[in-house]
Amino acid sequence: MRDPKSILITGASSGIGEALAEAYAAPGVFLALTGRDAARTEAVAAACRAQGADVLAETVGAEDTAAMPAFIARAHARRPLDLVIANAGISAGTGGKGENAAQARRIFDVNVQGVVNTVSPAVELLMQKPRADAAPRGQIAIVASLAAFRGFPGALAYCASKAAVKVWGEGLRGELHRHGIEVSVICPGYVRTRMTEGNTFPMPLLMDANRAVRIIRRGLERNRARIAFPWRLAFLVNLIAALPPGWTDPLFRKLPKKSAAAS
Ligand SMILES: NC(=O)c1ccc[n+]([C@@H]2O[C@H](COP(=O)([O-])OP(=O)(O)OC[C@H]3O[C@@H](n4cnc5c(N)ncnc54)[C@H](OP(=O)(O)O)[C@@H]3O)[C@@H](O)[C@H]2O)c1
Numbered sequence: 001m002r003d004p005k006s007i008l009i010t011g012a013s014s015g016i017g018e019a020l021a022e023a024y025a026a027p028g029v030f031l032a033l034t035g036r037d038a039a040r041t042e043a044v045a046a047a048c049r050a051q052g053a054d055v056l057a058e059t060v061g062a063e064d065t066a067a068m069p070a071f072i073a074r075a076h077a078r079r080p081l082d083l084v085i086a087n088a089g090i091s092a093g094t095g096g097k098g099e100n101a102a103q104a105r106r107i108f109d110v111n112v113q114g115v116v117n118t119v120s121p122a123v124e125l126l127m128q129k130p131r132a133d134a135a136p137r138g139q140i141a142i143v144a145s146l147a148a149f150r151g152f153p154g155a156l157a158y159c160a161s162k163a164a165v166k167v168w169g170e171g172l173r174g175e176l177h178r179h180g181i182e183v184s185v186i187c188p189g190y191v192r193t194r195m196t197e198g199n200t201f202p203m204p205l206l207m208d209a210n211r212a213v214r215i216i217r218r219g220l221e222r223n224r225a226r227i228a229f230p231w232r233l234a235f236l237v238n239l240i241a242a243l244p245p246g247w248t249d250p251l252f253r254k255l256p257k258k259s260a261a262a263s
Contacts, residue, residue, distance in 0.1 A: 062114025
């Protein structure tokens with residue numbers, strides 16, 4: 001949607017979420033921001049206020065099925081939301097030792113449950129917004145990943161969690177179209193953030209968060225179903241995903257694994 005004025009972003013205390021918040025911050029814009037780390041969340045809120053935005057910032061665990069909808073309701077009551085970006089997410093390194101069940105559950109809690117906890121209450125509220133002519137009631141953006149297209153050894157739950165929200169968002173787009181709610185799924189490649197800073201393996205076409213945000217904003221303005229970038233990596237991942245697993249498995253077994261110390 002063009003020119004959203006009331007925007008909610010989860011995971012806005014760092015990386016892509018922080019860069020999105022600062023890109024949208026302007027006089028006349030209301031931003032509802034969440035993070036886990038209070039100091040980091042407040043620092044981003046202060047930077048956005050300095051750019052003239054009205055900001056509501058709180059530390060809310062995305063996986064909290066009560067706190068997350070309550071925060072969204074508070075934000076919507078302050079100013080009816082135009083754009084909701086479900087961005088909060090985590091990954092976990094295994095150092096090639098295999099992912100344990102606790103790591104997998106935590107990733108699914110934040111990356112899947114957290115997205116549902118953000119998007120579902122937001123959709124309920126957007127549905128109640130009056131609709132002027134054919135203008136959209138609002139827009140939902142779900143941050144998945146290029147990792148959603150194929151299971152990678154070393155990032156099992158991460159890939160699976162991103163595949164879940166990618167496919168969920170694609171279906172949701174079709175379902176909500178007639179209600180005037182736009183849905184876009186965002187699939188970034190490697191972006192330089194806290195999430196990738198501990199990676200010791202080569203990250204092809206790594207880009208900074210501000211560049212990623214320019215691509216995301218443009219895609220959201222055009223109501224793109226899928227915002228996958230950089231396009232060369234997106235093309236490669238799609239190609240690999242289309243090949244028979246029997247051909248690609250030997251290659252994937254050799255890929256370096258995310259360090260156990262990395263988050
Ligand atoms: N970086 C990449 O290469 C890349 C590629 C594809 C997709 N993505 C996706 O992009 C999104 C943003 O990641 P990023 O790269 O910007 O990483 P990041 O710098 O680590 O930021 C992650 C954000 O999510 C928040 N968060 C983590 N767990 C949370 C929880 N349980 N409840 C609420 N907030 C939580 C973090 O809060 P705190 O700062 O307070 O901990 C932080 O604000 C994620 O969904 C990630 O999977 C990233």
